Amino acid sequence: MSVSPRRLRAGALALATLAIISTTACTAGGGGGNANGGAATTLTVNTSFVLKTLDPGRVYEATGLTAVHALYDTLVTFEGSDVGTPVPALAESYEASADATTFTFKLRSGVTFSDGSPLTADDVVFSLNRLKNIKGSPAVTVSELSVSKTDDSTVVVTSATPNPNVPVVLAMPSTGVINAKVAQENGAKDGEDAAQGDTAQQYLDTNSIGSGPYVLKSYDPSAQVVLEANPNYWGDKPQFDRVVLRNMDVQTQKLTMQRAEAAEISLDISGKLLDGLPESLQTSGVQDTVYFLFLNADPAVSAVTSNAKFNQALRAAIDYQGIAALYGEGAAPGAGLVAPAFPGTLPEGEASTRDVAKAKALLAEAGLDNPTVTFNYPAITYKGVDLGTVATKVQGDAAEAGITLELNPQPLTTFLDEMRGGKSPLGFTPQSLNYPVADSLINNMAPGQATALRSGWTVQRADPAVVAAGEQVTETLDLAARATAMQEWQRLMNQSSPYIVLASNSSTVVATADLTGADYSAAGWQVDVAAVGRR
Known part of the structure; x- marks a missing residue:
């Protein structure tokens, strides 16, 4: 997709309202550091926080989806603004039965979690069962699905009714795969009693245990969320060592972007609010x-x-x-x-x-x-x-x-x-x-x-x-x-x-002129921060 300064690039929920949640700032485990060598680089993301949790099984709000997408990999995903074609992520390939009830995913080899431990089919089965059984807001998307494994690298997802959209559902951040062993050690459950027995949300709000390109460094849902590059990431390393999501009202976002020079994006400036922004800024909208x-x-x-x-x-x-x-x-x-x-x-x-x-x-x-x-x-x-x-x-x-x-x-x-x-x-x-x-x-x-x-x-x-x-x-x-x-x-x-x-x-995503890959996605995560790089 070509970039046109200050020209909206076209690609392709129920009434949404903002929730402001105050809590004490927390520091997450997992470390991070400079994955690319040399001086650390930071991408700043300005957005008016709609954030309740970073627990993949419970995440539903926009800011949480943006962060969780960077912290946890899913079986498949979408690239850029395209939300019509699921592409491989943790699964290198998948097959669907003719009646659209059975989907078989072949996991790629060599994937590790951020702590270096291998990701297997057991982790996928645990994560999807937990999502379904804790019955949080996103559970409705998988309520008719059941999941099992045939071996350590093969996962079978079965739908109670024919549903050709199962791969699309499995690209959503809520289906992110968590480290089952660590999750269980911290209160996570995936059985039918998980809605009452799972106590892992507090841990998952302040610690990331995924295989994504970033790990959680700090979490303050009233002010900012900081991500750092995952040193054990199995895929292409993100260009930015650090991503800072800042809670900022839309008018302040506009003033900030009018002065921004490099490595900064805003997620809430759209429509008439785009008027008056510098021509040098990029806009990507769908x-x-x-x-x-x-x-x-x-x-x-x-x-x-x-x-x-x-x-x-x-x-x-x-x-x-x-x-x-x-x-x-x-x-x-x-x-x-x-x-x-x-x-x-x-x-x-x-x-x-x-x-x-x-x-x-x-x-x-x-x-x-x-x-x-x-x-x-x-x-x-x-x-x-x-x-x-x-x-x-x-x-x-x-x-x-x-x-x-x-x-x-x-x-x-x-x-x-x-x-x-x-x-x-x-x-x-x-x-x-x-x-x-x-x-x-x-x-x-x-x-x-x-x-x-x-x-x-x-x-x-x-x-x-x-x-x-x-x-x-x-x-x-x-x-x-x-x-x-x-x-x-x-x-x-x-x-x-x-x-x-x-x-x-x-x-719309508004970005400084030095950035690439700052494409708005209608998949729920708004922008794939790991895909954003410098020219």
């Missing part, structure tokens, strides 16, 4: 976040939003190009629920367009004269964009078609409570994938699923064609064909679902 309206399909909640003609009228009333412009650099008008970062996204040419005359005609067909709807949204700024600004734009667009939207900005907790309780007639929210499997949306947003039911969208209220299209996705085992099926599902969703996609927006 459109991984979708912003959409949800209309309640339950007549008992709203006789207006549950009206199919009103749904289509509001879709036609919106100025999608104008809304995308509010997000700034790296945004695009909405096309479908799958963001462009992921396989299965709709082509750019299928982005929604505005037709006010059509909107007015649809309202007349529905017998609605100046319908009025309460419009809830969280009163927050997300990825550099005030959601109130977008809501006001939607309100103005709707008014031109004869629709009155009464803006109701809410504290985030209030908004979430009303949304989850199915009480919002009309709402607005961003959405990102927790892991890069776009067809997981079927399990949440298809008729009758959890997210759909929050909008009163039952199977009985849905077009049977939408239900059938969703079933077609899950029944398709070839990933390329599944991506095509996802496109067809989205086209049907755009015709009658309660979701109106407004825009897709980019997450």
Whole structure:
């Protein structure tokens, strides 16, 4: 991927909020040092911490994923901004059964943990069983998987149902392989009682026991996390001997990057916040976040939003190009629920367009004269964009078609409570994938699923064609064909679902001009710090 100074490089979760956790600074074991000889080099990473733990079996938040990806290797991984093609990591190769239920991984030889001890299939089996059985937030991704070994270098992962995305799941940082012996000595368990008996989190928060390119040097979740190069790393040594993750609000990040000269990156400057940065800085971004309206399909909640003609009228009333412009650099008008970062996204040419005359005609067909709807949204700024600004734009667009939207900005907790309780007639929210499997949306947003039911969208209220299209996705085992099926599902969703996609927006890595490999990844770890080097 070529580098364009100050030009967004395009590659390809539920509403995210920041958590600030205070604790006492701790020093980790494992050492480190200068793996490359000569003067030590440091890469500084500025980010607003979303950090609860560095325990791979429990890690779920963005900052933790960035660090854990550097500390623990997984069976497979992704390179750069590509989240569609798993590549070998601990496994030198793997085979999938024709029915997508059995995956056999051949481990590469010569891999050691940071303490020099060899990594074997037993460590992989222990790590994945522990992830599943401690039942932390990321366990949902492996809940249907079982794992065993056939010998010290062969691991078999079996899915209870056909699932061609198993290799993608096994690239996630939460599946990082830990040193089973050391983990067990410090309270880790992998049995069915692990949810109650595992006590290893405190140890794993302050000590890294993986085989990754870095080891944990210090951990202060309120201020900074320091990584040092692993002297026993089995792969290509990282160019930087030391990585410092610094907790910093986004405005301070911008001021810092305006003065930065070398070896520094920021992870939270995106959209309009990119305006005014020096042209010498690099930006790497992918459109991984979708912003959409949800209309309640339950007549008992709203006789207006549950009206199919009103749904289509509001879709036609919106100025999608104008809304995308509010997000700034790296945004695009909405096309479908799958963001462009992921396989299965709709082509750019299928982005929604505005037709006010059509909107007015649809309202007349529905017998609605100046319908009025309460419009809830969280009163927050997300990825550099005030959601109130977008809501006001939607309100103005709707008014031109004869629709009155009464803006109701809410504290985030209030908004979430009303949304989850199915009480919002009309709402607005961003959405990102927790892991890069776009067809997981079927399990949440298809008729009758959890997210759909929050909008009163039952199977009985849905077009049977939408239900059938969703079933077609899950029944398709070839990933390329599944991506095509996802496109067809989205086209049907755009015709009658309660979701109106407004825009897709980019997450961005901003880096000084001397760096290479500072590519944003939608895989969850944001940037692979071990891949960052100097020109």
